[in-house]
Structures are given as structure tokens and as C-alpha cells.
Amino acid sequence: MGNSSNGGLLGIVAAGGFGTRCGLGYPKSLFAVEGESLLSKTIAELRRIGAEVIVLTNRSEYWDLTRKQVRAYSGVRLALSGEVESTVELLRCVxxxxxxxxxxLFCYGHAPRPAGHLRDLIQLQGPAVSVVRYSSKRKLVRSCTGLYMEPPYYLPQLQLHDLQSNTWSELIDGLDRPAEEVLLNGPGEANYSSEIELYAKYASQSIR
Structure with a gap:
């Protein structure tokens, strides 16, 4: 996948899936909001904080469309991850x-976070990975009124290459430190009328 010996920040974006809960039938990251895909918004914010970006997808039939989003940003790499049983296993594709x-910084292509919020996440002591995700209670992202935000998860970096857990609870249970030290205080449950309002709210609250 290329030489990454510079030791800088690496952003890994999961951009596959089927968009089943949203009723899309295609990866949620390709859903367009105000003429721009959520994946494109995610990449743009990662690049604003100087991150090298790798996009992973398991949907080969959407390879060309995903690549079109990636090509808009120089230096962003795209890889086909194949079928995986859990999101954690995506890390083994890198x-x-x-x-x-x-x-x-490991995030989802359908859940963009403003650069200021991402900076807040990575300004921790020691190497870490952050997972940011959400699930909607409505079929369409554009009309969801109940959006559930899970707190970011931070995992010891040196465990990234051999994670075996199928669920986050198993993963947390297997860590060598208390769960309360792993589950940092992040955004809890919140209600927003649209993804754009969520995005704007985090933008206004983030330290830029």
C-alpha cells in the first residue's frame, strides 16, 4: 500500500456496507448531502488535519463510484477489503x-466529523485509534430525526494488527486496562433533524 514511514497521522476510513438500516441498498458513505457524498466530506476533514488517508471498501460493485470520490483528493489510497465479519477486522486489511x-484515526465514511473535533480526538497521550460511528432510527439519512451517537472508542495502537474480537464488548473485555479508561467521554445520545445539522453542531462545538 505504499511507504508510510513518515510516522504521521493516518486516517483509515471504512466506506463499505449495504446501507440496509437507511434503506439505501448501497454504501451509506456514497449518500450525497448538498451535492457532496458523506465519504468526500469525511476525507476532506481528515485532510484538513494533515492525515494520510486510506479508504477501505468491501463493495466491489461500487469500486468505480468510490474511486471517483477518492480521486478528488491527491494521495488518498483506496483498497478492497473483501468480506469481513466485523468492522474491527477491517484493520487487518492494512x-x-x-x-x-x-x-x-479510524472512522466511518458515512459519519463525517469536522476537523476541529478530530483534532480533539487525537490530542491524547500515547498512540491511539479512535472509532466514531452512529446508527439512525429512520430509513433515510436525510430525514432521520433520532440519531444515536456512540462515544469514540480508543484502542491501544499496538493491538491493531491482530485484533480478533467479533464485537466491541469482547474487544473491550480483552484490553489490559479498565473499560472506563477506554470508553472516553464522547457525544452521547442526541437528536438532530438531519446529518447536516449534526455536522454543523459538531463544527460549532469543536476547537479549531
Whole structure:
């Protein structure tokens, strides 16, 4: 996947899936809001904080469309992850040399976060990876009124290359420190009328 020996920040974006809960039938990251895909918004914010970006997808039939989004940003890499049983296993699709000795920010292509919020997440002591995700209670992202935000998860970086857990609870239980030290205080349950309002709210609250 290329040489990443510079030791800088690496952003890994999961951009596959089927969009089943949203009733889309295609990856949620390709859903367009105000003429721009959620994946494009995610990449743009990662680039604003100087991150090298790798986009992973398991939907080969949407390869060309996903690549079109990626090509708009120079230096962003796209890889086909194949079928995986859990999101955690996506990390195993990235070569070990790409993640060791680096800070890794792992997020979802359908849940963009403003650069200021991402900076807040990575300004921690020691190497860490952050997972940011949400699930909607309505079929369409554009009309969801009940949006559930889970707190970011931080995992010891050196465990990234051999994670075996199928669920987050198993993963947390397997860590060598208390769960309360892993589950940091992040955004809890919140209600917003649209993804754009969520995005704007985080933008206004973030330190830029």
C-alpha cells in the first residue's frame, strides 16, 4: 500500500456496507448531502488535519463510484477489503508497517466529523485509534430525526494488527486496562433533524 514511514497521522476510513438500516441498498458513505457524498466530506476533514488517508471498501460493485470520490483528493489510497465479519477486522486489511509507530484515526465514511473535533480526538497521550460511528432510527439519512451517537472508542495502537474480537464488548473485555479508561467521554445520545445539522453542531462545538 505504499511507504508510510513518515510516522504521521493516518486516517483509515471504512466506506463499505449495504446501507440496509437507511434503506439505501448501497454504501451509506456514497449518500450525497448538498451535492457532496458523506465519504468526500469525511476525507476532506481528515485532510484538513494533515492525515494520510486510506479508504477501505468491501463493495466491489461500487469500486468505480468510490474511486471517483477518492480521486478528488491527491494521495488518498483506496483498497478492497473483501468480506469481513466485523468492522474491527477491517484493520487487518492494512499492512502492519502502515500503522505501527503512528497515530491512527479510524472512522466511518458515512459519519463525517469536522476537523476541529478530530483534532480533539487525537490530542491524547500515547498512540491511539479512535472509532466514531452512529446508527439512525429512520430509513433515510436525510430525514432521520433520532440519531444515536456512540462515544469514540480508543484502542491501544499496538493491538491493531491482530485484533480478533467479533464485537466491541469482547474487544473491550480483552484490553489490559479498565473499560472506563477506554470508553472516553464522547457525544452521547442526541437528536438532530438531519446529518447536516449534526455536522454543523459538531463544527460549532469543536476547537479549531
Amino acid at each position: 499492512p502492519v508497517e502502515d500503522i505501527l509507530e503512528r497515530k491512527v
